[in-house]
Amino acid sequence: MAKSAILKSSLAKKYWMALTGLFLCLFLVGHLAGNLQLIFSDASHFNQYALFMTTNPAVKLLSYLTYISILFHAVDGIMLTVQNRKARPIRYAMENPSANSAWASRNMAVLGTLILVFIVTHMVNFWAVMHFDEKMPLETVQVDYEGKTYDFYVTQNTGKDKYIPVDLENSGLEIRNRTEFYDKTGNLKIAEGYKDLHKITFAFFKDAKYGLIATILYVIAMFVLSFHLLHGFASAFQSLGANNPKYNGLIKGFGKAFSVIVPLLFAIIPIYIHFFAK
Amino acid sequence: MASSKFININLKIWRQKNAKEKGKIETYKLDNVSIESSFLEMLDQLNEQLVSERQEPVAFDHDCREGICGMCSLFINGRAHGPDTGITTCQLHMRMFKNNDTIYVEPWRSKAFPVIKDLVVDRTAFDRIQQAGGFVSVNTSGNTIDANATPVPKHDADRAFEAAACIGCGACVATCKNGSAMLFVGAKVSQYALLPQGKVEATQRVLNMVRQMDEEGFGNCTNTGACEVECPKGISLENIARMNREYLAASLK
Structure with a gap:
């Protein structure tokens, strides 16, 4: 009795909706804190930070929990909406x-569907590139030395940053698995290269053709998120x-402040990148 | 003496012969309606006109006509019990309308409240929810205990009384965009859960009443708060939250 009550009943669906929703609110805060580095950090x-977020086991666990929450929140929402429609056959x-x-x-339901569409496109644009794109650029730094400009990959080895020249042919190094530097x-394996998420994010919103429309769509998505919250x-x-x-x-009061401030801060980032960043 | 005033109105009323046949909206013109008359008295006047024209009068639910029995229903111009809050339809007066207004009158719309005829719906789903646990079991064969022997905190007694003010009219279901009965069930669960006499069976009560509510085909609450606004007795959303707490605790036991 009690078991089916906590899984199948109308109230159980509400509990799961609420719990996954609140967890996703926490996720928003974490994601926002990371994104704000695009403005306030280099x-x-x-x-x-992006490397940490994709490799740290604790963060990985949280990210799987986030994917499950999004799916559950969406599926539960669809089920509730279908049931609620059935409850009034004649309008x-x-x-x-x-x-x-x-x-x-x-x-x-409408707002949630729009947010789901946004999440999917957002993940295709950034998450999938970060995880699966073979051509994902590694971060380079330019150094001027004796009148010449050299490109370097920023790498990490045993906690310390090292600079390895791009001229791999003569360096005695090779890159394997896209980011690993081998002797x-x-x-x-002597170092790990940083995937340049910063570069593709700026390129995405500063793109001459699609940057403006991407920025506008992002801001609209944040309005939708705001109303949903x-x-x-x-x-x-x-x-x-x-x-x-x-x-x-x-x-x-806290809910209202949260639903205005969080989407607003998210929306400021692409606006900053498109219009103000170098 | 206040001078009485009369208005002419256009009515768009849902007509349906019986539960099986399809219904439709019919238009009627009704002149010389006193603004001092109640909405139900206006419908009486319409029915007299229909009878004199040898037409079938409009069937609608009504009983006490003083806002306490919960029989009168009607979805008027898009709102349960019409354009006012804290009232039943019998307490709605024609002074809320203007001359030449068009007024839509529809039955409660819910899968769990099928139309019997015209504006009359079958609300026995509420009875079955009540029978699933909305009572305190009493053994009458022993000695009757004095009611005051069990002390009840004033605050709890007041909250229980407010919940018990529910007249089971179904306005919450009718106005809810999801056709949810959770304000009704929340009130019924609360009125017992708050009192020591009701606490004894609280676990089974909330599980059984919610199960019955789901079986009847009511929708799910999405916390829009429309029910609280339209409830003629001002039943608070707090009662739904209390039911949610009670149910959560009961299902974990």
């Missing part, structure tokens, strides 16, 4: 829903039974 630090001829409820609260003779954040607490006049003001 390419090297950002790429180091009203005349409806006046704005008299008793907020627009965002009535359009969570040709000793067959030893505007209802979703406080709603998750209600679904989990956290409704107490003592704290409701705090939850609703």
